[in-house]
Amino acid sequence: MLGSTHGTLTTDSRRARVIACGEQPSPVVHGRPAEVDDLDVSGRPLYADVPDLDRFFRPESVAVVGASDAEGRPNTGITRQLIAWAERVGARLHPVHPTRQSVFGIPCSPSVADLPEQVDLAVLLVGDPLPVIEELAASKVKFAVAFASGFAETGAEGAAAQTRLATAVRRSGLRLLGPNTNLNAFERFRDDLDGPAIALITQSGHQGRPVFAMQELGVRLSHWAPTGNEADLETADFISYFSEQPEVGAIACYVEGLKDGRSFMLAADRAARRGVPVVAVKVGRTETGARTAASHTGKLTGADTVVDAAMRQYGVIRVDGLDELQDTAALLARARAPRADGVVVYSISGGTGAHFADLASEAGLSLPTLSSDKQTELHEWIPEYLNVANPVDNGGHPVGDWRGRKIIDAILADPAVGVLICPITGPFPPMSDKLAQDLVDAAEQTDKLVCVVWGSPVGTEAAYRETLLGSSRVATFRTFANCITAVRAYLDHHRFVSAYRSPFDEAPRTPSPSFRKAQALMRPGQQLSEHAAKQLLRAYGIRVPREQLVTSAAASVRAASQVGYPVVMKASGAQIAHKTELGLVKIGLTSASQVRDAYRELTDIARYEGISLDGVLVCQMVERGVEMVVGVTHDELFGPTVTVGLGGVLVEVLRDAAVRVPPFGEDQARAMLSELRGRALLDGVRGGPPVDVDALLEVVIRVQRMALELGDDIAELDINPLMVLPRGQGAVALDALVVCR
Numbered sequence: 001m002l003g004s005t006h007g008t009l010t011t012d013s014r015r016a017r018v019i020a021c022g023e024q025p026s027p028v029v030h031g032r033p034a035e036v037d038d039l040d041v042s043g044r045p046l047y048a049d050v051p052d053l054d055r056f057f058r059p060e061s062v063a064v065v066g067a068s069d070a071e072g073r074p075n076t077g078i079t080r081q082l083i084a085w086a087e088r089v090g091a092r093l094h095p096v097h098p099t100r101q102s103v104f105g106i107p108c109s110p111s112v113a114d115l116p117e118q119v120d121l122a123v124l125l126v127g128d129p130l131p132v133i134e135e136l137a138a139s140k141v142k143f144a145v146a147f148a149s150g151f152a153e154t155g156a157e158g159a160a161a162q163t164r165l166a167t168a169v170r171r172s173g174l175r176l177l178g179p180n181t182n183l184n185a186f187e188r189f190r191d192d193l194d195g196p197a198i199a200l201i202t203q204s205g206h207q208g209r210p211v212f213a214m215q216e217l218g219v220r221l222s223h224w225a226p227t228g229n230e231a232d233l234e235t236a237d238f239i240s241y242f243s244e245q246p247e248v249g250a251i252a253c254y255v256e257g258l259k260d261g262r263s264f265m266l267a268a269d270r271a272a273r274r275g276v277p278v279v280a281v282k283v284g285r286t287e288t289g290a291r292t293a294a295s296h297t298g299k300l301t302g303a304d305t306v307v308d309a310a311m312r313q314y315g316v317i318r319v320d321g322l323d324e325l326q327d328t329a330a331l332l333a334r335a336r337a338p339r340a341d342g343v344v345v346y347s348i349s350g351g352t353g354a355h356f357a358d359l360a361s362e363a364g365l366s367l368p369t370l371s372s373d374k375q376t377e378l379h380e381w382i383p384e385y386l387n388v389a390n391p392v393d394n395g396g397h398p399v400g401d402w403r404g405r406k407i408i409d410a411i412l413a414d415p416a417v418g419v420l421i422c423p424i425t426g427p428f429p430p431m432s433d434k435l436a437q438d439l440v441d442a443a444e445q446t447d448k449l450v451c452v453v454w455g456s457p458v459g460t461e462a463a464y465r466e467t468l469l470g471s472s473r474v475a476t477f478r479t480f481a482n483c484i485t486a487v488r489a490y491l492d493h494h495r496f497v498s499a500y501r502s503p504f505d506e507a508p509r510t511p512s513p514s515f516r517k518a519q520a521l522m523r524p525g526q527q528l529s530e531h532a533a534k535q536l537l538r539a540y541g542i543r544v545p546r547e548q549l550v551t552s553a554a555a556s557v558r559a560a561s562q563v564g565y566p567v568v569m570k571a572s573g574a575q576i577a578h579k580t581e582l583g584l585v586k587i588g589l590t591s592a593s594q595v596r597d598a599y600r601e602l603t604d605i606a607r608y609e610g611i612s613l614d615g616v617l618v619c620q621m622v623e624r625g626v627e628m629v630v631g632v633t634h635d636e637l638f639g640p641t642v643t644v645g646l647g648g649v650l651v652e653v654l655r656d657a658a659v660r661v662p663p664f665g666e667d668q669a670r671a672m673l674s675e676l677r678g679r680a681l682l683d684g685v686r687g688g689p690p691v692d693v694d695a696l697l698e699v700v701i702r703v704q705r706m707a708l709e710l711g712d713d714i715a716e717l718d719i720n721p722l723m724v725l726p727r728g729q730g731a732v733a734l735d736a737l738v739v740c741r
Helices: 012-021 074-089 130-138 156-172 205-217 235-243 261-274 287-297 304-313 322-334 350-362 372-378 403-413 431-444 462-468 480-499 514-521 530-539 553-563 592-609 666-674 679-683 693-710
Strands: 061-065 092-096 121-124 143-146 175-177 197-202 221-226 248-255 278-282 317-319 342-347 417-424 449-454 474-477 547-550 567-572 585-589 615-620 626-635 639-646 657-660 714-724 731-733 736-740
Touching: 061 074, 074 092, 121 130, 130 143, 130 156, 156 175, 197 205, 197 235, 197 322, 205 221, 205 248, 205 322, 221 235, 235 248, 235 261, 248 322, 261 304, 278 304, 278 322, 304 317, 304 657, 317 322, 317 480, 322 474, 322 480, 342 350, 342 403, 350 417, 350 480, 372 403, 403 417, 403 431, 417 431, 417 480, 431 449, 431 462, 431 474, 449 462, 449 480, 462 474, 474 480, 514 530, 514 693, 530 547, 530 567, 530 615, 530 736, 547 553, 553 567, 553 592, 553 615, 567 592, 585 592, 592 615, 626 693, 639 666, 639 693, 657 666, 666 679, 666 693, 693 714, 693 731
Parallel strands: 061 092, 061 121, 121 143, 143 175, 197 221, 197 248, 248 278, 278 317, 342 417, 417 449, 449 474
Antiparallel strands: 547 615, 567 585, 567 615, 626 639, 626 714, 639 657, 714 731, 714 736
């Protein structure tokens, strides 16, 4: 189920009343009642307001509840830091303590109610913030920060305490950061750096330190949101807010668990619409990582494949390490949009160039061969015996004259080149010094991306510390891998946003005519028989074989003659999950006697196994194609999800599948197919014809509609196999399993 923050509609009756009768719906979209037009057909929100966090990050007045100046008290150091921060941002600070007249010489109020003015932000340095929330609400405080721990990260008792806190906050109308957070929002940010900034979101304060430290390398940071346990304000709120800030060039996130799948998708959608890159480390790829994250923040980490798919749908760039996070976010924040996708590797060593080119090509970067005219031009300054096709090997960058800059400018002038990468595996002065300066000078004169990998383990060289890091136009990396990861993300991001169309704009808001037919087939808490499951597919226009459900041997013979030989016969009953393993499927029957015998054998097996049947299906035998699986499952964070993959009896062995979270368009359905390892099977292999990919995509889109309209009623739906026939002949659902919630 999705989180109660958005009040998801999960019953058909409520959904029908809202749509048909105009009843005021109960969902809340970030603090305001949702209108009917704000909801998709499942009752989930299609829009989220951007929270106004200006007064959180730049308050005019601040109250510190629990302020202290007593030596040895933990709150004393925090109070001192907040006083310094308030002075930097120009905020008036008011200590609050029931027994103190003043704190660090500042007059102290005994309670929030006694504050001399209405404050924008209250920082709660108390063990239990719950009793203070009502006081803050009465005083019309806009924001509060709760540092206290001991909530959902500690187990069931702490989770109950966090629920009580979240409920009180919702009633109060204020917005809360935390609990289990820290002082990262109130750090000292450098104000002497120019250019687009990185906005940082972390659920663990320590994990944001490497990104924050990039200011010392000249990379600007504008905000840091340490979200903690997210009883109220969550990662999605800050993504939405940061994507609207003109100074933010990229958003960097460290995420341990998402609070609500739909709110995250809406926030990522907002960033994608505005072209703001979001780069994220999301822990929980493994069972151990997921378990540790839960113990730290008390969050559901979500099925990692679903989280990964949702990020991919909305262009969120997922990286693994904090070093990748900082390098990728910095590049995306500062680099201009690419003029071309081509990457040229320029190196003073043939071995270095070849090594880097191998890694870059393996990662999917395009390294085009430079034209013969361009190679001839480069050989004016580079000896003929050196390769300049790409990688460009200069044999040693010219030091004593102008030729080095000429080489770089000539490469950048090629219209097929969008990125120039120069790997310098170690300092070799004065050659490496001159090379670094020429690269910086060229970067200042071009709108194309220039990257340098400075591989020296020392990192104290003047060419690195002063020349390269002193330029905001050169992207400098310390490793090949991080450079390649960042450049690939840079090209992918701009390709993605240039073609992006929000799926929320086209999401259905009212039920299709199929919905009522399908609703009548639902059996809450039960598994449908294959016959009933196929009726559900028919209701949504998904093709199934000609078939009849029979209850006698004589009827099976009549059905076979009407369906047409050869036929397939299957036992049909609500308790049957794997018919093949039980011997409850007979294929290739070509005569009445075979059909009669098959009927008796199937019913005998069912009787022996204690399986209740609603009958036996006599089905058309479909010619061989490519067996696929298309299905729906229900994720705790994101709700219904749609899966497509290679199907048949080996589906659980091959595990070759792709997943998406509705709503999504045909472009994402096609992208799902491209992610399959067995994608080539659809194009025809070993002389086989290509299959009807368009028909397969249509089934995926129709199943998505089922997921949207029935996803809260369906625990599991599997069409397996979906036989995809040769091009132009369609796709047929040969079997289906439906389990109702």
